[in-house]
Amino acid sequence: MxxxxxxxxxxxxxxxxxxxxxxxxxxxxxxxxxxxxxxxxxxxxxxxxxxxxPGFVDIHVHGGAGADYMDGTVEAVRRTNIAHARHGTTSIFPTTTTGSFAQLDAMVKACENVQASWTPADGARIAGIHFYGPYFAADKVGIHASEGRRDPVREEYEYFLGREIIKIATCASELPGALDFFDHARERDCFITCGHSNACWDELEAAFTHGMRHVDHFWCAMSSVASLRKRFGTPMQAGMEQYVLANPAMSTEVIADGIHLSDDLLRFAFRLIGPRRCCLVTDANRAMDMPPGQYRFGSQADGSWVWSDGHSVRGDDGSLASSMHGMDRMVKTMAKAIEQDLPAVIRMASLTPAELTGIAGEVGSLTPxxxxxxxxxxxxxxxxxxxxxxxxxxxxxxxxxxxx
Missing domain, CATH: 2.30.40.10 (Urease, subunit C, domain 1)
Structure with a gap:
């Protein structure tokens, strides 16, 4: 003993x-x-x-310490997991970007290898993979490489969602074939999310009936009244923000690095959505714990070029390109923003994401x-x-x- x-x-x-x-x-x-x-x-x-x-649980994370999961190597996976463990993350969901079938396959296989041979020396334990890219809306791709974006391909997603390690499945709700994707993900018992989407209320409602329960990084790369006006004209339409606020069965996440969202928005999310429906994520890329410079977002071979100034990571046009900070930074920023209720903030980084992804029986709280x-x-x-x-x-x- x-x-x-x-x-x-x-x-x-x-x-x-x-x-x-x-x-x-x-x-x-x-x-x-x-x-x-x-x-x-x-x-x-x-x-x-x-x-x-309790150890932190990160359900949306791409890389760190100079590595990205989409590099598709065991070395990159271990390097990233060790880096995030240093920031307090003990359970992690490596997250795909856009990319080719071969790149996605290499990423999944590398994570499977690390998961199968894991020891605490390998850093954060892989709780599952978040199959995030490549099924994004063309007008909401963000910093992800647009060449790797596509509408859902049945043969492809059946292959990937058939892998036991994939536990979270994302698709923009408005894409052709999205509802079939959600149906298949539900059959595979995945936690189903809508991300990088310009979906309107009706499209979100349809997705909800097919199992979608979460939207990614609130206020980032998501539909808004303004973006939907460009898509539909008038009358103006409700989007992802309104749908999550109105539907208590929906959850979401925030990147609380102090760069993506102001303290006012973090307080808004805490008060109106709450710590049981809103979790903290890092959305971190390979620039985390690295010096300022130029980096690839996604695969080292052909991912999008981004630039780190040591505080934030941005694309050519100055737009934010995910985060370069660990979960400890998210906890610290959220705690400062709400100035109260530390257990609730810690819940957002641990128990809430564990509950959403079905692993709360093992992790997420300090419970015997x-x-x-x-x-x-x-x-x-x-x-x-x-x-x-x-x-x-x-x-x-x-x-x-x-x-x-």
Whole structure:
């Protein structure tokens, strides 16, 4: 029996248990107890004054530390997963971009290989793949390479969604064949999302009846009243924002890096959508933890060129190109924006995405029986230590070098 004892301010689902001890046995949480004398001398790791948080769960992430999942190599997958673990992410959903069938296939196979041989030294555990690109609307591709965008191809998506590792499936709701895609994804028990879309209310409603329950990165590359007026003219149409706000069965996500969305918008999302329907994602690319410079978004071979200034990543036209920050940055920014309720902010980075993707029985909260995925945060929400399945990330890797 391998035992691990951690003392600190334990962040529970709806409260903070100060000066408590998390007892972990064989990689799982056994109990959460008030600190007592009997804990001393038993190898107790004392993080008094710091927070003990559940490991973060990132359902939308492309790369980091100079690598992108679409590079399609085991080395790129491991490099990215280790980088995100340093920022507190312990469960991760590698996310595809637009690209060729061969590039998507290489990405999936590399992730399968890493998942099958995973150890804590490999960083964040792959909980599944987010099949995100290539089924985007032509007018909402964003920084993704437009050459790799296409409408749903049945033979292609049946092949990919047939892979056990794929757990999240995205398609723009207005595309020809989107509803058939959603039907097949529902049969495969995927979490179904609409992203990079210029869909109107009726198209979203149709998608909802076919299993779609989530829209990606709220306010980014999504339909709006203004974009739908360009598409339909008048009368003006409701889009993804209005649909999510009006439908309590829908969820969404925000990139809380302090660059994509203002504090006002983050507060809006928290108050009107709430921490049970809105999660934090990084949407990070390979520029995370790298110096300023030019990088490929997507495959190193032919992904779109983007430029990092050390704070943000942008395309040729100055538009934002996903994020270059880890989940710790998202937590810190969200906590500052709402100035209250730390357990709710942590939920947005852990339990909410775990619930949405069906893995909350194993991860997402500091609950007895769950995996001992634990992040130690200081008072400024900087990552001090990370434990994955009760195993510590090496101390030298626990606090990332900051690119900004």
């Amino acid at each position: 391998k035992e691990l004892l951690l003392k600190g301010n334990v962040i529970l689902e709806d409260a903070i248990h100060e000066d408590a001890v998390i007892r972990c046995v064989d990689g799982r949480i056994a109990t959460i107890e008030p600190h007592a004398r009997e804990h001393e001398g038993k190898g107790l790791l004392d993080f008094s004054g710091r927070y003990l948080s 029986g769950k995996r001992a995925d634990i992040v130690v945060l200081d008072e400024s929400f900087e990552v001090e230590r990370v434990f994955i399945g009760g195993e510590p990330l090496p101390v030298a890797d626990a606090r990332p070098d900051q690119a900004a």
